[in-house]
Each structure stands twice: as structure tokens, then as C-alpha cells.
Amino acid sequence: MGWSGLWSPGFNPQQTLKGPCGYVHRLSLKRENNQKMSNVKSIDDVIINVARIIIDELMIEDVTPQTFDPEMDLVDEVGIDSMDLATVALVIQDEYGIRIDEDDYPKLTNVRLIAEYINNKL
Amino acid sequence: MQTHWKFSDILADPVIRTRWQRVKKYFFLRESTYDMTNRCNIRCEGCYFYEGDKQFVTENNDAELWRDLMVKEKERGITFVVLAGAEPALVPELLQTCYREIPLGAIASNGLKFIPETIGYRIHISVWGNDQTSQAVRRADRMLERQIKNYKADPRAVFVYTFTSGNIDQIRDVAPILAENNCPFTFNMFSAPVGYTGDLRHTPQTLAKTRDVMLEMLETYPEHLLFSHYNITAHTHELGLHDLFQCSYPRMNPHEDVGLGKTFRQYRADLTWDRNAACCVPDTDCTDCRHYAAGSAVVTARLFRHATDPDTFKAWLDYVDTYLAVWVMGYEKGENLSPHFVEPPGRT
Numbered sequence: 335m336g337w338s339g340l341w342s343p344g345f346n347p348q349q350t351l352k353g354p355c356g357y358v359h360r361l362s363l364k365r366e367n368n369q370k371m372s373n374v375k376s377i378d379d380v381i382i383n384v385a386r387i388i389i390d391e392l393m394i395e396d397v398t399p400q401t402f403d404p405e406m407d408l409v410d411e412v413g414i415d416s417m418d419l420a421t422v423a424l425v426i427q428d429e430y431g432i433r434i435d436e437d438d439y440p441k442l443t444n445v446r447l448i449a450e451y452i453n454n455k456l
Numbered sequence: 457m458q459t460h461w462k463f464s465d466i467l468a469d470p471v472i473r474t475r476w477q478r479v480k481k482y483f484f485l486r487e488s489t490y491d492m493t494n495r496c497n498i499r500c501e502g503c504y505f506y507e508g509d510k511q512f513v514t515e516n517n518d519a520e521l522w523r524d525l526m527v528k529e530k531e532r533g534i535t536f537v538v539l540a541g542a543e544p545a546l547v548p549e550l551l552q553t554c555y556r557e558i559p560l561g562a563i564a565s566n567g568l569k570f571i572p573e574t575i576g577y578r579i580h581i582s583v584w585g586n587d588q589t590s591q592a593v594r595r596a597d598r599m600l601e602r603q604i605k606n607y608k609a610d611p612r613a614v615f616v617y618t619f620t621s622g623n624i625d626q627i628r629d630v631a632p633i634l635a636e637n638n639c640p641f642t643f644n645m646f647s648a649p650v651g652y653t654g655d656l657r658h659t660p661q662t663l664a665k666t667r668d669v670m671l672e673m674l675e676t677y678p679e680h681l682l683f684s685h686y687n688i689t690a691h692t693h694e695l696g697l698h699d700l701f702q703c704s705y706p707r708m709n710p711h712e713d714v715g716l717g718k719t720f721r722q723y724r725a726d727l728t729w730d731r732n733a734a735c736c737v738p739d740t741d742c743t744d745c746r747h748y749a750a751g752s753a754v755v756t757a758r759l760f761r762h763a764t765d766p767d768t769f770k771a772w773l774d775y776v777d778t779y780l781a782v783w784v785m786g787y788e789k790g791e792n793l794s795p796h797f798v799e800p801p802g803r804t
Contacts, residue, residue: 409714413533416704416715417483420760424463436760436803440714 380449387425388445392418404445416440426452461765469766472773475793479776482784485560487716487753488529489538489736491725492550493517496542498566500584500594502620502656505541507649508739515725519553525727526557533719536783537561538736538749539577541725545569551577562783564749567603567613568596578785579612583641585623586630593620593656600633608637614682614782615641616748619666620656631673635680642682642782643670645691645746649739657744660694667692682781684774684792690755690800691746697754698742700800704757705735705750708742716753752779761801771798 385402388394392414408414414422423439426432426448432455434442442448458465467473491505494515505511516522529537537558544551545565554561555575563571567581581603584590590599607613615634617627634641645666648657658666670688673681693700698708709717722734733739736749755775762772770793781789 409718415483415486415719416757417759419714421480421483423760424763428462428464439760440711443713 377449377453380452381445383429384426384445384448384452387429388414388422391421391425402445404449406444408443408445419443422448430456432456458765463763466763466766466769471793472766472770475773475777475790478790479773479780482780482787485536485784486533486719487536487538487736488534488719488721488723489540490554490723491541492539492544493547494542494725495546496566497546497568498543498594498596500566502593502646502649502652502654503542504647504649504737504739507651508733510541510724510733510738513724513726513728516727517547517550519549521727522550522553523557525723526554530558534558535560537577538564540564543569545571548572548575551575560784566594566596566599567606567615568599570606571612573610573612576785577612578614578783579607579610580614580616580782581607582644583615583617583630584620586626589623589626600630604633604637604639608639612785613639615639616644617641618644618646619658619670620646621658621662622655624662624665624669627669627673631677631681635677638680640680640682641677642748642778643673643687643691644748647696647737647740647747647750648744650741652741658746663692663694682778682789684771684778685794685797686755686771686775687751687778689771689797690751690775691748693746693800696743696745697747697750698745701754701758702803703735703742703745703750703754705753706731707733707735707738715757748782751775752783755779761803764801767794768798768801770794 381404382399385399389397389399389402406412419439419442423434427434430452432452438451442451467476491510494511494513535558537554538561539551539554543566544563546569548571551563551571552575555577559576562578562580564580564582565571571579583600583603584593587598587600590596617630646656646658667688670683670692674683690697690700697703703709704716706717706720711717720734721729722738723729736753737745737747740747756779759772762768774792774794777790780787
């Protein structure tokens with residue numbers, strides 16, 4: 335089952351997301367029923383917060399934490415690179431008080447993976 | 457004394473934050489390198505280009521095919537080109553073609569043939585000692601004089617002095633001439649090609665001596681020398697760049713998910729490339745690599761492990777600031793933030 339926490343009634347699926355190096359990528363927005371899953375709330379929060387960190391740090395335009403597709407590949411679809419990922423990893427370390435191994439952060443290539451990684455460390 | 461630093465604590469220092477924000481704007485740079493021709497107008501001892509197979513390919517001089525390549529490179533995200541081997545000044549029309557498609561980049565040249573001003577890339581002019589040494593190692597007369605004549609007051613030019621084991625003191629002859637002519641310069645370290653058995657390879661003793669001389673130059677020519685204490689540390693350490701920082705170029709980096717391991721290619725003059733050979737100075741002995749071009753990527757990529765405390769992070773910022781000033785047209789070097797030597801951090 336796809337991720338259920340990211341639907342946004344007002345969001346235009348044709349909206350584009352401008353990456354930090356000028357790439358333009360199409361958001362593949364998951365529109366699903368807003369079904370509640372009892373044990374998902376906490377990871378939902380983490381996903382939204384990670385999306386916020388990425389948007390803030392990389393100054394990504396035209397997208398909000400709520401409309402950021404957590405499955406979107408940050409490297410291939412958003413166009414961010416290792417330096418950007420390292421920056422995001424540093425901020426996440428700060429915010430969650432966890433330690434990210436430098437061998438791990440290149441593997442954290444979408445918001446969902448990052449959120450799951452954080453939850454496993456908490 | 458604080459022993460554990462959050463990244464936000466480090467950035468709370470306004471000087472650090474300002475420099476961080478300045479260099480961060482350049483994180484969009486994605487480089488690849490290109491051998492433009494197999495030909496050169498001189499032949500230097502220990503030249504990495506004339507090692508391995510790349511010198512034997514049939515060079516492609518079709519400007520239209522080069523344009524197509526640049527278009528495709530742009531499409532896959534390359535934003536910065538390094539045009540090298542053997543002597544790119546011999547094919548100015550191809551340089552122009554590249555510049556039209558990807559306007560950020562640098563050319564590695566011996567500086568003996570002027571590259572037209574319409575090609576607005578950074579130009580790195582290689583200097584290997586005083587004129588006597590250049591005559592012996594590069595078989596070229598009055599080299600520095602001719603290089604300066606071509607590129608004095610040219611905003612594209614950065615002179616790159618390569619320290620070998622045999623020319624360390626000669627920077628004391630060369631640096632005043634460069635400074636008098638208002639030529640910015642930086643340092644490179646001779647890094648032996650695979651199988652090299654000549655006399656230019658560094659030893660622990662020559663590395664230590666180079667370190668001392670580099671520091672002397674940094675103190676004597678702060679206006680003209682683009683370098684920092686951390687550059688000195690990283691490039692004169694007994695361990696090479698790979699052992700210190702784990703090289704991020706494909707040749708030594710199996711990861712293809714992100715970063716140089718994913719995007720970097722080193723094209724030969726026939727427009728082919730080989731992932732197993734891909735790095736900025738192919739056919740260099742990786743254990744001996746202290747090359748300035750390698751460091752620019754390898755040290756810079758290790759942001760994560762340098763964000764541990766203000767001193768280490770300032771040293772890294774100095775390195776990145778230097779790298780940008782050396783490689784990117786229009787980027788002005790700031791004042792170094794770290795006035796002392798910082799040991800490279802280990803893995804996090």
C-alpha cells in the first residue's frame with residue numbers, strides 16, 4: 335500500500351518542483367484516502383519534518399512539506415547531490431539527536447527512507 | 457570547553473555562517489573531465505597524460521560531435537567541465553564549442569599558446585620550477601616568461617606551481633616573479649603515475665620540506681597565493697588523499713548512487729570513457745595522489761566528517777573557499793578563517 339499521509343486536496347499534480355541546481359522535476363503526488371493507521375502517526379510526523387528540512391536547507395520552491403512525495407528519489411528526481419545530502423544529514427543529526435554514519439547517508443535517497451532511518455535510531 | 461558540537465552550534469558563529477552560506481551556493485557544481493587532444497607542444501617528465509592507454513586513442517576533432525557530447529552532458533546534470541590532456545590550447549575551436557554549451561569550467565594548459573579571450577573558462581597554467589628546471593624537465597626555454605607574457609592580467613589565469621621532490625626551494629625564485637606581475641597562483645603536488653620510477657616522487661622528507669616552504673609562501677604572499685593551512689595539511693601529509701579522505705572518484709569509489717561515483721566521467725580524446733579509469737588524473741598511482749584537482753573534490757566531498765567542531769569546520773571552509781577561487785571564474789577568495797594546522801578528521 336502506498337503512503338497515505340501526503341494527500342493535499344488543493345495540490346495541482348502538474349505542479350513542478352524546482353531543485354537546488356535548477357532542475358525541474360514533476361511531482362508524482364500520491365492521492366489516496368486519508369486512512370488512519372494507528373502506528374503511522376509518528377512516522378508521518380517524521381516524514382513531514384524531514385521534508386521541511388529538505389525544503390528549507392535546499393531552498394526548494396513550489397512545494398510544501400505536506401505535498402512532498404516521500405517516495406520521490408532525491409537524487410534522480412529532485413536533483414540533489416552528495417553535498418546536499420550531507421547538509422540534510424547534519425541538520426537531522428541536530429534535530430533528532432542521533433548519529434548518522436557517513437556511509438549511511440548516501441543510501442538515504444528519499445524522505446521515507448530517511449524517516450525510517452531516524453525512527454530506527456530513536 | 458564544549459566537546460560535542462551540533463552543526464547549528466558551529467554555524468552560530470556569524471563568521472562561519474557567512475562563509476558557509478557563501479560556499480554552499482556552489483554545491484550545484486557537477487564536474488566531468490575531458491581530454492581534448494592527444495597532442496602537446498612540449499613533453500614533460502612524469503606527465504600523467506602520456507601514461508596508460510588514453511594517449512593512443514584516435515582524437516575526435518569534429519566540433520559538432522563535441523557539441524552533441526556537451527548537450528548530453530548538460531542533460532545528465534554536468535555543470536562544470538575540466539578540459540585537459542594533452543594540451544587543450546591546441547584545439548581552441550573545440551574549447552569554444554564546449555564553452556558555448558557549458559560555460560563553467562577550467563582548462564589545464566602549459567600556457568605557451570594563448571587561449572582566445574572568448575573562451576571564458578578558468579585557465580590553470582602549469583609551472584614546474586624555475587626556468588632551468590623547466591628546461592630540464594619540460595624541455596622548454598624561458599617558460600615562465602612566456603607564460604606570464606601570455607596571461608599577465610588575464611582574469612582567467614591561475615598559475616599552478618607543482619612541487620616535485622626536486623624543485624621545492626625554487627618556488628622562492630618563481631613566487632616573487634608571479635607576485636610582481638600580479639599573477640595569482642596556487643600549489644599542486646607531483647603525484648607519481650602508475651609505474652613511475654623517476655626522481656620527482658615525494659618522500660616523507662620532501663613532503664615535510666614542502667610543508668614548511670608552503671607555509672612560508674602563505675605568509676609571504678597572502679595577496680597572490682590561493683591556499684590555506686588546511687590545503688598544506690591535506691597535500692603534504694604522509695598519507696595520500698585516498699588514505700586520508702577516501703577518494704570519491706569512480707576509479708576508487710564503487711558507489712554509483714550519488715555524488716562523483718554517479719556523475720563523474722573522464723572522457724578521452726575519442727569521446728569514450730571507462731568507469732574503472734575515471735578520475736581527474738587517470739593513471740596516477742592512487743597511493744601517491746596528492747593532486748590539487750583530486751583534493752578539490754575529495755576533501756570538499758567530506759563535509760560530513762569536518763562538521764565536528766568550529767576549528768575543523770573552519771579549516772574545511774578555507775579549503776573549499778580556496779578550491780572555488782582556483783576553479784570558478786568570478787569567485788573571489790576570502791580571508792582564511794583558520795590560521796593554524798588542523799589534523800584531518802577520521803571517519804564519522
